[in-house]
Amino acid sequence: MAATAQGQMFFADKIADALLAYLIKSYTEASGRTLGRTILQKLCYFAKASGVPLPFRFEIYHYGPFSQEIFYRTDDLLLDGVIEDRSSDPAQSNFAPGSNLDPFLSRFGEAIKQHEANLKRVAMMFSHLDPTQMELVSTIHYIHSSYSEWFKKVPDKDAVVTSVVQIKGRKFTIQIVEKTYDILRDATLLP
Amino acid sequence: MEVHPVRFRDPVHGFIHLSKSELKFVESKAFRRLRHIKQLALTYLVYPGAMHTRFEHSLGVMELATRAFEAIQNRSGELLSTNLKKIGMTVDQAKSLLRATALLHDVGHLPFSHGGEAVLPKNSNGEPTTHEQVSIAFIREHELSDLLEKELYHGVVEHIALLLGEGQLPPELLILKRLISGQFDADKMDYLNRDSLHCGVGYGNFDYLRLLETLRAEESTEGGLELCLDRGGIHTLEAMMLARYWMFTQVYYHKTRRIFDIYLRLYLQAWYQDQYKDLLRVMDHDDVTVMNDIIQDAKEQGGSEARHKYASRIRERKHHHVIYETDNNADAKEMRIAVGTEKKLRQKYTDVDFILDRDARGTLHKFYVEGDEKMGDEFPIYDTISGRYSRLSEESRIFEKVPRTFHVIRIYADVPNDRLTELRKETTQIEQHERQVI
Numbered sequence: 064m065a066a067t068a069q070g071q072m073f074f075a076d077k078i079a080d081a082l083l084a085y086l087i088k089s090y091t092e093a094s095g096r097t098l099g100r101t102i103l104q105k106l107c108y109f110a111k112a113s114g115v116p117l118p119f120r121f122e123i124y125h126y127g128p129f130s131q132e133i134f135y136r137t138d139d140l141l142l143d144g145v146i147e148d149r150s151s152d153p154a155q156s157n158f159a160p161g162s163n164l165d166p167f168l169s170r171f172g173e174a175i176k177q178h179e180a181n182l183k184r185v186a187m188m189f190s191h192l193d194p195t196q197m198e199l200v201s202t203i204h205y206i207h208s209s210y211s212e213w214f215k216k217v218p219d220k221d222a223v224v225t226s227v228v229q230i231k232g233r234k235f236t237i238q239i240v241e242k243t244y245d246i247l248r249d250a251t252l253l254p
Numbered sequence: 255m256e257v258h259p260v261r262f263r264d265p266v267h268g269f270i271h272l273s274k275s276e277l278k279f280v281e282s283k284a285f286r287r288l289r290h291i292k293q294l295a296l297t298y299l300v301y302p303g304a305m306h307t308r309f310e311h312s313l314g315v316m317e318l319a320t321r322a323f324e325a326i327q328n329r330s331g332e333l334l335s336t337n338l339k340k341i342g343m344t345v346d347q348a349k350s351l352l353r354a355t356a357l358l359h360d361v362g363h364l365p366f367s368h369g370g371e372a373v374l375p376k377n378s379n380g381e382p383t384t385h386e387q388v389s390i391a392f393i394r395e396h397e398l399s400d401l402l403e404k405e406l407y408h409g410v411v412e413h414i415a416l417l418l419g420e421g422q423l424p425p426e427l428l429i430l431k432r433l434i435s436g437q438f439d440a441d442k443m444d445y446l447n448r449d450s451l452h453c454g455v456g457y458g459n460f461d462y463l464r465l466l467e468t469l470r471a472e473e474s475t476e477g478g479l480e481l482c483l484d485r486g487g488i489h490t491l492e493a494m495m496l497a498r499y500w501m502f503t504q505v506y507y508h509k510t511r512r513i514f515d516i517y518l519r520l521y522l523q524a525w526y527q528d529q530y531k532d533l534l535r536v537m538d539h540d541d542v543t544v545m546n547d548i549i550q551d552a553k554e555q556g557g558s559e560a561r562h563k564y565a566s567r568i569r570e571r572k573h574h575h576v577i578y579e580t581d582n583n584a585d586a587k588e589m590r591i592a593v594g595t596e597k598k599l600r601q602k603y604t605d606v607d608f609i610l611d612r613d614a615r616g617t618l619h620k621f622y623v624e625g626d627e628k629m630g631d632e633f634p635i636y637d638t639i640s641g642r643y644s645r646l647s648e649e650s651r652i653f654e655k656v657p658r659t660f661h662v663i664r665i666y667a668d669v670p671n672d673r674l675t676e677l678r679k680e681t682t683q684i685e686q687h688e689r690q691v692i
Contacts (some may be wrong), residue, residue: 073586073589073590073593074586074589075383077380078379078380078381079379079380079381082379115609116377116378116379117379118377118379118381119421120419122423122428122431123425123428123476123477123478124476125475125476128422131620131630135617135659143586144427144585144586171442174380178353197408205422206424206425206477208422209421209422209423209424210424212421212422212424213341213416213424214341218486222373226340226425230476230477233475235512
């Protein structure tokens with residue numbers, strides 16, 4: 064699809080589009096890198112968990128929590144030149160700020176100001192993790208919070224680790240799952 | 255499991271059986287209201303048979319979700335009960351949860367279904383409230399909530415809210431959610447066939463009975479279970495996706511239906527006076543009460559100019575005509591051309607009222623396609639002869655041929671028939687000029 068010329072925007076028009084664009088900008092600034100689809104999914108997941116009102120609904124998927132809607136929103140941001148994809152491989156994405164990013168964000172100054180600190184914190188916190196590590200931390204977080212909601216009590220470590228190992232056992236050993244669980248708990252990231 | 259002694263006669267699925275408990279849900283004030291909410295809003299102004307309601311659709315979704323669940327129970331029963339046991343559920347409980355969720359999934363629809371959603375208040379994040387959120391508000395309201403908790407099991411109300419998309423679902427329940435909102439869920443199976451029947455078109459018909467017969471469950475790498483199809487069911491799944499594509503183009507985004515949707519939205523925005531800040535107030539209205547207002551507003555100008563104008567359009571079936579439309583895959587470039595063309599038309603024909611419809615957009619499917627840049631839903635396929643498993647993307651080449659999204663942009667003009675030919679010709683010239691300069 065052809066992208067929109069500078070200054071003209073037709074598709075991205077919601078607060079969530081602006082929050083998503085700001086998250087991409089914050090991550091590229093914090094890490095000095097572009098970001099792929101898996102990282103973006105997990106950043107949105109943690110941003111939502113930390114209280115940023117993103118409308119995406121997450122379900123557990125091949126690489127951890129996933130929301131298909133993020134793809135449609137990033138498509139709109141790409142079409143309007145708010146972000147750009149620097150990947151030459153259609154099966155991959157390397158998102159980076161686009162030429163219309165600043166004019167677009169300036170339309171949502173108030174909403175961004177309200178959630179700026181949270182978005183920056185999430186971008187900074189995970190800027191050093193690779194997609195595989197992000198997959199594990201977000202899966203642990205998802206299982207922990209969905210079990211908390213379902214059983215109406217905080218699940219014990221064993222229940223969460225057992226479930227994560229069942230799902231991710233081929234990729235991660237039980238020792239790594241346990242260690243990552245401890246890191247998340249000690250950083251008070253588990254609800 | 256309670257026997258189902260109550261039955262409804264349905265034009266699509268034959269007899270639909272309910273338990274005495276479920277009949278109480280159907281007789282609740284919230285659910286009764288669906289008898290007066292048309293499934294396809296004002297589509298009957300184009301396809302006169304489209305008079306069916308959310309009431310029968312909801313019963314149909316419950317019936318098909320049950321048949322799908324029973325197919326899985328029959329063919330993958332052991333897996334299903336082990337999976338549910340992990341979160342303390344029995345198979346019977348899961349079935350009653352599924353049936354109640356399917357029955358009530360649309361209970362919060364506004365008058366004229368999706369056509370009315372424009373008047374719902376925005377959420378704190380600026381996103382429009384969805385009818386699912388209204389459904390959850392109705393289900394939590396005391397009449398339905400008390401009934402559900404008493405007749406089914408303690409905690410069922412919050413479980414229904416989870417299945418309708420609120421909160422994070424434990425992986426063990428994903429299989430139930432897929433039957434209500436997934437790539438081949440009971441909702442789509444019902445509305446494609448039902449809408450097709452009532453509109454008198456063949457586009458939405460596909461062999462859903464065959465699809466149900468080939469369903470089973472497999473352990474998922476995502477945790478919980480995933481839906482699996484026998485190899486023999488692939489073709490009905492392909493047919494379902496094509497049925498959706500054809501229904502989008504021929505019914506849901508039909509040019510005349512669209513313009514009446516636009517009038518309806520504009521009318522309701524003028525009619526609306528913040529009454530839905532409390533979502534439960536949605537229960538006060540249905541198609542009949544709103545149509546009474548439309549009839550009254552069409553007669554007199556006492557309300558507001560906008561109310562009179564759009565009510566008259568609907569009442570008298572006098573509509574703008576299409577003078578320009580893109581193909582079904584409009585992108586940013588086509589959007590720029592259409593916006594530029596409409597602007598030039600307005601400048602040139604100051605006596606003509608134009609409407610630009612740029613929001614006829616939808617998702618046709620979310621299946622994974624080999625080599626596609628987006629992730630999509632992938633399903634295991636079971637070969638009953640060899641006992642081997644493969645993936646849907648390896649077995650079918652149809653999905654990669656059909657675009658995932660649909661987007662058509664149209665310009666409408668309010669002119670008498672004798673000016674249409676000239677205006678369309680002029681529009682084509684302007685559009686060709688815009689295409690060259692963009």
